[in-house]
Amino acid sequence: MAASDLINLSGMLDDAKYFALVRQHRWPAGVRCPVCASGAVIRDGHDHTQLYRQRYRCKTCSGRFDDLTGTVLARHHQPLRVWVLCLYFMGLNLSSRQIALELGLDGSDVQAMTEQLRRGLVAKAPTVELKGEVEIDEVYVVAGHKGQPAAVAKRGGLDGAASWQARRAAARWRRTSHPSSV
């Protein structure tokens, strides 16, 4: 990226783009309810003071949330513009030091911001505490099949893949604690 691009960047990004970027990082596979993790979510107007801040309603748990609910962006005093530029630079794989230079901020401030963003926004799955025996072998097999399940079946066996899927489904159910489904 040329230096002139960076100089013009904050001018290019308006509020609509800020929120689009936040959504893109927070929900790369579509909006999900932060409470119950359901994807059955409908749009529910916009914030009254920030017109591009989309509000949502969850059809599963009736919870209401918006683009920033539950993220560091919702409760931090630093301007949204600074956070979103930080997010944007992280997407370009700039180091914390480079981001600090571009934003004119202290390196340790940016380090703290990027850590918070990774934890609170970019993280896609809740952390799972690993205890006792941990199996990862079949995860590698299935994750690596890249559209060639036949090759995986040959290596891992159909039964292995099936039981892995069953365990994954059970683990997901435990994590998301659905109120009604089994």
Ligand SMILES: [Zn+2]
């Ligand atoms: Zn929900």
